[in-house]
Amino acid sequence: MWARIINTILGLWLMIAPSFFEYSSLAADNGHILGPVIITFSVIAFWEATRVLRKWNYPIAIWLIIAPWVLGYENNIAIISDIGVGVLVLLFASVKGKIEKNYGGGWSSLWKKNPKHLKQSE
Amino acid sequence: MANNPSYIPPGWDYNPATWDQRIPIVILAVVGVFIASYLALYQLEIIDTVWEPFFGDGSVIILNSKVSHVLPIPDAAIGAIGYFVDAVTGIIGGTKRWKTMPWIVIVFGLAVGPLGFVSVMLVVFQPVLFSAWCTLCLCSAVISIAMIGPAMDEMLASLQFMQRVKKSEASTWKAFWGVQSEIEKVK
Numbered sequence: 001m002w003a004r005i006i007n008t009i010l011g012l013w014l015m016i017a018p019s020f021f022e023y024s025s026l027a028a029d030n031g032h033i034l035g036p037v038i039i040t041f042s043v044i045a046f047w048e049a050t051r052v053l054r055k056w057n058y059p060i061a062i063w064l065i066i067a068p069w070v071l072g073y074e075n076n077i078a079i080i081s082d083i084g085v086g087v088l089v090l091l092f093a094s095v096k097g098k099i100e101k102n103y104g105g106g107w108s109s110l111w112k113k114n115p116k117h118l119k120q121s122e
Numbered sequence: 123m124a125n126n127p128s129y130i131p132p133g134w135d136y137n138p139a140t141w142d143q144r145i146p147i148v149i150l151a152v153v154g155v156f157i158a159s160y161l162a163l164y165q166l167e168i169i170d171t172v173w174e175p176f177f178g179d180g181s182v183i184i185l186n187s188k189v190s191h192v193l194p195i196p197d198a199a200i201g202a203i204g205y206f207v208d209a210v211t212g213i214i215g216g217t218k219r220w221k222t223m224p225w226i227v228i229v230f231g232l233a234v235g236p237l238g239f240v241s242v243m244l245v246v247f248q249p250v251l252f253s254a255w256c257t258l259c260l261c262s263a264v265i266s267i268a269m270i271g272p273a274m275d276e277m278l279a280s281l282q283f284m285q286r287v288k289k290s291e292a293s294t295w296k297a298f299w300g301v302q303s304e305i306e307k308v309k
Binding site: 015018028029032033036040044045046047048050101102103104105106107109115116117118121122 | 134135138238242267270274278279286289309
C-alpha cells in the first residue's frame with residue numbers, strides 16, 4: 001500500500017512541479033501527461049485484484065529516466081526531477097506488497113487452459 | 123445470506139458481489155453524477171457561473187474549451203450519463219450476480235473502465251492544451267479512477283465464470299444473459 005501511495009505522490013509532483021520551476025514547454029507537457037497516468041495506475045493497484053497494474057508504470061518510469069536526453073531538457077531541476085522520479089517510480093512499482101486473498105488464479109487464469117478456478121470447481 | 127459459502131467463486135476467499143463490496147462504488151458513482159451534472163448545467167448555460175476555488179478562471183477556460191464541445195452534447199453531460207450507468211449497473215442484481223447475471227457485471231466493468239480512461243485523458247488535456255486547471259473536473263477524475271480497482275474483482279469473477287461456461291456443455295450465450303437452466307449446468 002505504501003509503495004502505491006508514494007508513487008501516487010510522485011505522480012502529483014510531476015503534475016505540479018512545472019508550475020513552480022519554469023520548465024520548458026516540452027518538459028512541462030511530459031510531466032502533465034505522465035503524472036496523471038502514473039497516479040491512475042498506482043491508485044488502481046491499491047486493490048489486490050488489480051495489483052498487477054503497478055507494472056504498467058515500468059515503461060513510464062524508464063521513459064522518464066531517458067526523457068531529459070530525448071527531449072533535450074535545459075532546466076536542471078526538470079532533468080533531476082524526471083530522472084529521480086523515474087528511478088523512484090521504477091523502484092516502488094517493483095514492490096509487490098501483500099496479497100492476502102486468492103482470486104481463482106487472477107487475470108492470467110483467463111488465458112490458461114486449466115486455470116485454478118476451474119480445478120477448484122471440480 | 124451474502125456470506126453463504128456457495129456465493130464465493132471457486133478459488134476465491136470472498137464473494138466480490140456482496141453489498142459491502144458494491145455500495146461504496148455506487149456512492150462514488152452518485153457523487154460523480156452530481157458533480158458532472160453541475161458542470162453540465164454550466165456548459166448548457168442553465169447556470170451562469172461555476173465554482174472554482176483554486177485556479178482563477180481555470181474552470182471557465184476548460185469547460186468552454188473546444189475539446190469539451192467536440193460532441194453534440196457537452197463532455198460533462200456525457201460524464202454524468204457515464205456515472206449514472208455505473209451507479210445503475212452497480213445496484214442491479216443480487217449478491218451472487220457474478221454468476222447469475224454475468225452480463226450486468228461485465229457491462230458494469232466496461233462502464234467503469236472507459237469512464238476512468240476518458241477522465242484521465244481530459245485531465246491531461248487541461249494543462250497541455252489550455253494551460254488551465256478545473257477543480258471539479260479533477261475531483262470527477264479522482265472519483266472515476268477510485269472506482270476502477272474495487273469494481274474489477276467482480277468483473278474478474280464473472281469472466282472466470284464465463285470461462286468455465288465455455289468449457290462446460292452449457293450455452294455461452296444463454297449463460298451470459300443469466301438463463302438459470304444453463305447456469306445450473308456450470309460449477
